[in-house]
Amino acid sequence: MKTPVVPAPVPDPAAASPGAFQALASASQLAKRGLRRLLCLQIARSALRLGFAATAAMAVGRLVMAEPIASWLVPVTIALLLAACIAGFAADRAQASTETAVSIGLRERAGKRLDETPARRLQSLSVGGVIMSMQRHPEAIAGLVVGHRAASTMMAAGPLLAVAALFLVSWQAALLVICLTPVMILFFALIGRAIRRRADAQERAYGRLAGQFADRIRTLPTILANHATSGEEAKLARRLEAYADNTMGVLRIAFANAGIIDFFASLSIAILAVLLGLGHLKLAMVPGFSNLELWQSLFILMIAPEYFAPFRRFSEQYHAKAEGLAAAGALDRLLDTEEVVAKPLPVLDVLSLELPAHGLVAITGPSGSGKSTLLRRLAGIEAGGIPALGSRRLTAEDIAWVSTDAYVPEGTLAGAISWNAGAVDPNRLQHVARAIGLLDDALLPGGLAARLDKGGANLSGGQRLRIAVARAQLCGRTVLADEPTAKLDPGTAGAVRRMLLEISTRRLLVVATHDRSLSGAADITFDLTHGDTVEVAA
Incomplete structure (x- = not known):
């Protein structure tokens, strides 16, 4: 019997998951107070360095010219240097x-955003990518919103202070150093695109490397059992070489950038020195560079490097901008920058009426039709409500979850199977573990005493799923199984299928599956093939 079902109302968007994470905006907000303090200190440092240059030039100039030095000049110079x-x-x-x-x-x-992420979305993320993002990206973004922004601000404030000091001695000298500024700004604009492209490529290469490495660590027992170590080593080596090439590309551009800034700074100082020297030797009468006292010439030569110092600090931070922007984009993508609106699943209304006290209920349909989403809403893992079962309403405590992401505690295999299953007869535990093929697994030596790492880190997805099926057999709860026979070899899939069918004879089993053999044995089938309507086949 097939019954068309009217689609349920679209859920309120207010109940949807939160919108864009916006890592850059969050970091900027966190950096406000500290950035203001940093800028005040850097401006104070620049002003004190200019004061030191002035007093030091006066002291040295008078000393060279055998003129008397004021008693206050030397201690003030030392005090400004220390300050x-x-x-x-x-x-x-x-x-x-x-x-x-x-x-x-x-x-x-x-981390809080990850805690709020729907379980299905969280499961789809690469473990290595998440670890890399949480460890690496916040530091790169912090370097952008603090170090780079401070350098950007000082690139305006520092040269202005230096030019103001130069104007007090020679406006021609100030004009000369200002004339070289547009050339450097143009160079920053040109090189910025190249270094940004390199940084994006570096970030993608690192993400692929981290994801592959974490996946290979998790499946290391399987790799060793299949003698595939050399092949996996070659794959990791290629990814590592690609990341190293992209990193060296970023560093080459960064070093070239710093070298160009040093070239322009050295060129301007050399021009100033030549003009000032010609003026003192009376070999050329250049306005603004002739008839100056020695201390004034020394002051100009000491201030010129201070003018270019902020540009050099900015060039040193330029790669931090590219890396920070790439990291912010990657972190936003990881944490789902687009608002997620829950897909309406009218079958929830039907299930509240159709779920029997026991038997097999299959949810079928093509990939992307909402089978796993529906199952997770039935389990309460995602928002959507848990329907009533007969005269009572299901709760999380009434449900045994079966999937490749089922929880596995640290300890022994026996403890993982019997976890949260109440008092378990040892003989029955042994029988269930053998029936599901866990005692014959060469990658779990030691039988029921086999050691499991925290979170089942040393287990494959198939091993974790079989533990969940065995646990469901031992407990007395309603069982929800998400693709329990997918990606299993025929023998293992057959063992899982037999145990699930045995469970359905005594309790309710709801399974989302592509397995025709499993769905063909169902008492009720919910077919999500047609999207807007749900066909219920009894």
Whole structure:
């Protein structure tokens, strides 16, 4: 019998998962207070360095010209130097502490977002990608919103202070160093695109490497059992070589960038030195460079490097911008930047009326039709409600979950099978483990005493699923199974199928499956093939 069912109303979007994560905006918010303090210290350092340059030039110039030196000049010079060093140390410390605070805060927000992520979405994520993102990306983003932004601001404030000081001595010298600024800005714009492309490629290569490495660690027992070590080593080596090539590409561009800045700075200082020298030797009368006192010439030569220093610091942070933007994009993609609206599943209304007290209920349909989503909503893993079973309503405590992501505690195989199953007869435990093929598994030596790592890290997906099926056999709960025979060899799939059918003779078993042999034995089938309507075949 096939009964068409009217689709249920579309869920309220307010109940959908949260919208975009926006890692960059979150990091900027976390960095506000620390960034202001850092900028104040860096501006103070620049001002103190300019004051030191002025007093040092005056002292050295008077000393060379055998002129009397004011008694206050030397102690003031030393005091300004010490103050500039202290301000520099405090600025570096403030930058490090602010970047650390931002990365910790961003990691906490990302962790909270992962906790709120629907289980199905979380299961689809690469373990290596998640680990890499949580460890690497917050630091890269913190470097962008703190170090790079401070360098960007100082690239405006620092040269302005230096030019103002130069104007007090020679406006022509100030104009000369200003004329070289557009060339450097143009170079930054040109090189920025190249380094951004390299950083994006580096981030993707690292993500693929981390994901593959974590996956191979998890499946290492299977790889060793199938003598596939050499092949996997070659694959990892290729990924590692690709990541190394992309990293070296970023570093080459960064070093070239710093070299260009040094070239322009050295060129300008050399031009200033030549013009000032010609003026002092009376070999050329260049306006603004002739008839200057020695201390004024020394002051100009000491201030010129201060003018270009912020540009060099910015060039050193330029790769941090590219890496930070790439990391922010990757973290946003990981945490699902688009708002997820729950897909309406009208079959939920039908299930509240059709679920029997025992028997096999199969949910079928093509991939993407909502089978796993429906099952997770029945289990309460995703929002959508758990329907009533007869005269009572199902709760999480009434359900045994079977899938490749079923929970596995640390300890022995026996403890994992009997976990949360109440008092279990040892003989029955032995019989169930043997029937599902866990005692004959060469990759689980030791029988029921085989050791399992925390979270079942040393188990394959098939082993984890068989443990969940054996646990469901031992408990007295309603069983929900998500693709229990997928990706299993025929012998193992047959053992799982037989045990599930045995469970359905005494309890309710709801299974989402592509397995025709399993769905063909169902008492009731919910077919999601047609999307907007649900066909119920009894």
